[in-house]
Amino acid sequence: MTTKKTRAMAQSAAKAAKASSTVKVALLGFGTVGSSVARVLAASKFPGVQLTHIFNRNVEQKRTSAAAKSVSASVVWTENINDILKSDVDVVVELMGGLNPVEGWLRKALVSGKSVVTANKQLIAYRGASLAKVAAQHGVQLIHGAAVAGGVPVITGMQQGLCGDQVMRLSGIVNGTCNYILSRMEMGADYATVLADAQQLGYAEANPSADVDGYDARAKLCILSRIALHAELDPDAVATQTISTVEAIDFMYAKELNCTIRQVSRAQVDGTLVHARVAPMLVPLTSPLAWSHGTQNMVVASGRFGGDVVFSGHGAGGEPTAVAVVSDLLSVAQGCKTVQLPVRKRSVTGEFMAPHYLRFVVDDKPGIVSAIAGALAKVGANIDSLLQRPGHPKHRLPFVVTTEPCLTSTIEKAMNSIAKLDCMLERPLCLQILVPEDKPE
Numbered sequence: 191m192t193t194k195k196t197r198a199m200a201q202s203a204a205k206a207a208k209a210s211s212t213v214k215v216a217l218l219g220f221g222t223v224g225s226s227v228a229r230v231l232a233a234s235k236f237p238g239v240q241l242t243h244i245f246n247r248n249v250e251q252k253r254t255s256a257a258a259k260s261v262s263a264s265v266v267w268t269e270n271i272n273d274i275l276k277s278d279v280d281v282v283v284e285l286m287g288g289l290n291p292v293e294g295w296l297r298k299a300l301v302s303g304k305s306v307v308t309a310n311k312q313l314i315a316y317r318g319a320s321l322a323k324v325a326a327q328h329g330v331q332l333i334h335g336a337a338v339a340g341g342v343p344v345i346t347g348m349q350q351g352l353c354g355d356q357v358m359r360l361s362g363i364v365n366g367t368c369n370y371i372l373s374r375m376e377m378g379a380d381y382a383t384v385l386a387d388a389q390q391l392g393y394a395e396a397n398p399s400a401d402v403d404g405y406d407a408r409a410k411l412c413i414l415s416r417i418a419l420h421a422e423l424d425p426d427a428v429a430t431q432t433i434s435t436v437e438a439i440d441f442m443y444a445k446e447l448n449c450t451i452r453q454v455s456r457a458q459v460d461g462t463l464v465h466a467r468v469a470p471m472l473v474p475l476t477s478p479l480a481w482s483h484g485t486q487n488m489v490v491a492s493g494r495f496g497g498d499v500v501f502s503g504h505g506a507g508g509e510p511t512a513v514a515v516v517s518d519l520l521s522v523a524q525g526c527k528t529v530q531l532p533v534r535k536r537s538v539t540g541e542f543m544a545p546h547y548l549r550f551v552v553d554d555k556p557g558i559v560s561a562i563a564g565a566l567a568k569v570g571a572n573i574d575s576l577l578q579r580p581g582h583p584k585h586r587l588p589f590v591v592t593t594e595p596c597l598t599s600t601i602e603k604a605m606n607s608i609a610k611l612d613c614m615l616e617r618p619l620c621l622q623i624l625v626p627e628d629k630p631e
């Protein structure tokens with residue numbers, strides 16, 4: 191009969207054998223990040239980790255590409271997913287992107303006892319909670335450190351380094367494309383020119399909507415909220431505002447207000463509610479968020495006990511992202527466990543109490559300012575300042591009003607009635623002004 195002692199000895203011997211054996215790895219997707227992961231693994235030769243399989247459609251084209259030069263001849267290339275799912279690989283590294291067919295394949299991988307490392311933000315934002323459950327049920331890991339901010343270890347940093355705090359507020363720049371566009375506009379370029387440049391450089395898709403309209407950033411904000419705020423949000427419920435209506439002149443007015451403009455993703459705990467929004471906002475030049483340029487990402491986490499912590503670095507690109515993926519892979523291979531704290535479903539509101547920047551373009555006539563002031567007064571919003579740069583024709587005059595702090599819904603109500611004034615030549619632009627906040631309660 192097996193005693194408790196001999197059973198424990200057998201288990202620890204099995205564990206030791208597993209620990210000393212090589213962890214076999216399959217890559218799903220040999221594109222920008224997948225090929226960089228293969229290159230980093232080949233260059234660094236980490237002990238105990240072996241790339242054994244690569245899956246991709248049109249695999250022959252990938253296998254014979256220049257990017258495949260670093261891949262060992264022993265690696266099995268396949269376009270049949272069952273070659274991976276039915277193999278003895280220990281970790282599946284998913285770098286294909288999208289929800290389908292990836293979600294189903296990864297579920298099968300987890301059920302068959304394979305851990306999963308992924309950089310797929312859409313998958314983790316929409317299906318992360320249920321996939322994490324499957325992983326836990328089968329005693330394997332699901333890690334996604336590269337899903338937000340590419341090479342910046344913001345997820346690991348929050349999951350491991352800040353789990354001892356109560357993070358109450360997040361604000362960040364998590365979309366490199368928007369940051370590239372807005373920080374170039376800050377230097378005087380116009381939106382259409384910079385967007386075309388971003389597309390040529392491969393920073394922006396032919397259809398840039400996911401980036402410029404905020405959908406990519408809100409998926410990342412939801413992932414960060416789960417990790418840092420322990421709040422499960424429905425990404426589709428998070429309010430977004432496009433950056434495409436921001437014009438060069440807004441940067442000039444922002445400068446007069448000692449600010450610049452960035453796409454900011456923010457979330458803040460308020461009891462059982464989370465205030466969340468992705469939008470272009472005026473950011474004071476003294477804020478770290480104003481210092482990020484080009485494709486750089488930055489996230490500020492504000493903890494109840496530890497105060498503000500800033501994460502910053504390359505938010506995208508094959509090699510920076512590959513570093514995050516390989517770091518996750520090594521963590522799984524060495525049996526490191528991530529800290530897991532309970533996560534609760536939370537309702538989302540887009541309401542924030544903030545001062546606002548309102549830019550109007552009008553056919554100048556007497557009484558316009560009093561009509562705008564009247565509409566603002568009607569909803570209880572107070573004007574803080576009025577700015578008008580010289581040199582514009584009266585028939586197309588841009589000017590700016592800033593307000594004292596008021597609720598998003600209040601200002602939206604006023605903007606809807608102001609937009610109907612005859613003199614308005616285009617829909618007025620309304621941006622929140624980010625103010626430095628006190629330490630969260």
Ligand SMILES: NC(=O)c1ccc[n+]([C@@H]2O[C@H](COP(=O)([O-])OP(=O)(O)OC[C@H]3O[C@@H](n4cnc5c(N)ncnc54)[C@H](OP(=O)(O)O)[C@@H]3O)[C@@H](O)[C@H]2O)c1
Binds near residue numbers: 223287505507
């Ligand atoms: N690029 C970055 O800087 C970055 C940063 C952070 C996170 N990520 C995430 O990393 C993941 C990969 O991004 P990436 O930039 O490497 O994308 P990518 O260059 O488009 O690579 C994706 C690869 O997967 C293959 N693939 C896609 N769908 C497939 C399918 N149904 N069956 C078989 N193969 C398929 C593609 O094959 P084809 O070449 O034939 O299309 C391609 O080789 C995404 O989730 C992305 O959001 C990327």
